[in-house]
Amino acid sequence: MIxxxxxxxxxxxxxxxxxxxxxxxxxxxxxMFGLLGPNGAGKTTLMRILSGIxxxxxxxxxxxxxxxxxxxxxxxxxxxxxxxxxxxxxxxxLTAEQFVDYMAILKGLDDSRKRSQRVAEVLxxxxxxEVAKRKIKGFSGGMKRRVGIAQAxxxxxxxxxxxxxxxxxxxxxxxxxxxLLVNLAADRVVLLSTHIVExxxxxxxxxxVLAKGKILFRGSPAEMLKATEGHVWTLTMSGLEKPxxxxxxxxxxxxxxxxxxxLVGANVNxxxxxxxxxxxxxxxxxxxxxxxxxxxxxx
Amino acid sequence: MKxxxxxxxLLTYRLDQLWFPLAFLAFFIILTLLLxxxxxxxxxxxxxxxxxxxxxxxxxxxxxxxxDPALELRFATPIRAAQILLERTTLIFLIQAVCANAFLLFSxxxxxxxxxxxxxxxxxxxxxLPTITLIALGTFGALIGAQTMVGSxxxxxxxxxxxxxxxxxxxxxxKYAYIFMSILSPEHPDLVSNQIALFALTIAFLxxxxxxxxxxxxxx
Numbered sequence: 001m002i003x004x005x006x007x008x009x010x011x012x013x014x015x016x017x018x019x020x021x022x023x024x025x026x027x028x029x030x031x032m033f034g035l036l037g038p039n040g041a042g043k044t045t046l047m048r049i050l051s052g053i054x055x056x057x058x059x060x061x062x063x064x065x066x067x068x069x070x071x072x073x074x075x076x077x078x079x080x081x082x083x084x085x086x087x088x089x090x091x092x093x094l095t096a097e098q099f100v101d102y103m104a105i106l107k108g109l110d111d112s113r114k115r116s117q118r119v120a121e122v123l124x125x126x127x128x129x130e131v132a133k134r135k136i137k138g139f140s141g142g143m144k145r146r147v148g149i150a151q152a153x154x155x156x157x158x159x160x161x162x163x164x165x166x167x168x169x170x171x172x173x174x175x176x177x178x179x180l181l182v183n184l185a186a187d188r189v190v191l192l193s194t195h196i197v198e199x200x201x202x203x204x205x206x207x208x209v210l211a212k213g214k215i216l217f218r219g220s221p222a223e224m225l226k227a228t229e230g231h232v233w234t235l236t237m238s239g240l241e242k243p244x245x246x247x248x249x250x251x252x253x254x255x256x257x258x259x260x261x262x263l264v265g266a267n268v269n270x271x272x273x274x275x276x277x278x279x280x281x282x283x284x285x286x287x288x289x290x291x292x293x294x295x296x297x298x299x
Numbered sequence: 300m301k302x303x304x305x306x307x308x309l310l311t312y313r314l315d316q317l318w319f320p321l322a323f324l325a326f327f328i329i330l331t332l333l334l335x336x337x338x339x340x341x342x343x344x345x346x347x348x349x350x351x352x353x354x355x356x357x358x359x360x361x362x363x364x365x366x367d368p369a370l371e372l373r374f375a376t377p378i379r380a381a382q383i384l385l386e387r388t389t390l391i392f393l394i395q396a397v398c399a400n401a402f403l404l405f406s407x408x409x410x411x412x413x414x415x416x417x418x419x420x421x422x423x424x425x426x427x428l429p430t431i432t433l434i435a436l437g438t439f440g441a442l443i444g445a446q447t448m449v450g451s452x453x454x455x456x457x458x459x460x461x462x463x464x465x466x467x468x469x470x471x472x473x474k475y476a477y478i479f480m481s482i483l484s485p486e487h488p489d490l491v492s493n494q495i496a497l498f499a500l501t502i503a504f505l506x507x508x509x510x511x512x513x514x515x516x517x518x519x
Binding site: 048051052053054055075078079081083085087088089090091092093094098101102103105106107108110151 | 301302303304307310311367368369370371372373374375376377378514515516519
């Protein structure tokens, strides 16, 4: 279990101080947990802190009882961690098998027989068994991500942290990746950080929304949808007319009778033809950002 | 748990960092063969082991740790900063040791007399101490500046300045930090103090580099 209390992270000093995290409180239990937020919200900083790479400026973090603000705690957490960073750098001259094997050694899997068995297992798990002996430099973006997840899993981690894992993947790869993460979450904590709302909606039973270093929402996707009910409409308008700026256009579709807008906002005063509609998670996210005063896309 | 593999340390070593010292070695061997002059051969041998080997070692050390594509993944594993530091700098030192001794062997075969530098141990110290000092300086510079360029700049600057003001370096208090004393002034009365001081400097640079490397967030 992860317990985060009053977590702060500040970069720079004086006039150039940036508060990347500003008093984050979170409790995360086993299963799949989604961390959603716009670019620059502080997600990667939080992931790196939880991975023991970045030191917090203040607050406390305990992972399975280990205090992450101490060296001993960091060492213990890293020993049970699987981490897939947003910018995945690898030794591309190595084969997939060699790379995962090397990471296994760095994580302390010393017994070579058990290690090679485990390497084969995780490569099978991510569907790379057939190409295990090929150099990584010849792999597609999706295949590299899968090598990344294989190395994260090789030590059978109790906690798996994946930062923007589906960025740059094609739809098929994304679905495969999401399913893989859900399977893995059956017996461990999987922390998925992303700005792609759909990835969270399809996989997580629990989520938090982070913006400007603060937690704006903590709950289930269903709770987020409930909070959005009554704030989503469809409206068809003809000609060059557009909805007013109090409403955020989530999507638009050109039809024969005009343009159909999907709108999120406090109310649709002045648009009698607007039809209330069932919110999706993306609407929920937009409404949350809007209702908490965060900048959302131009209407 | 050892968390170390020589095989992968070598496989993940960048080949261009191997060509660089080998190119220097080949250049000095060719130069020696072209000149074929006993006095000049001695000077070329001194120039290679006393000046080129430490410089190349220092430059390579500046890139040794930070120029790692999988640095963030490595940081997320439970390996200690000291291990990363030693693994990378030792490899560079070993490459330089092989190059220096290969050239010394080549020089001996063609008849170069190293006796003005003292016994065999003293000849070894001529390349070893400046090399470890500049390796430590390169590593320290890269880590304190959080950029490989800072390390290589610092190495180049110290090497160049000490070479230019070598006569002055040997006579004032800077003599203890004079990296070329073994090769240029083997008869200097303070040679042993200089060698001890260089060793101490190396340890100090490596210690600070280790402390800096523990602050992993500076490098990702």
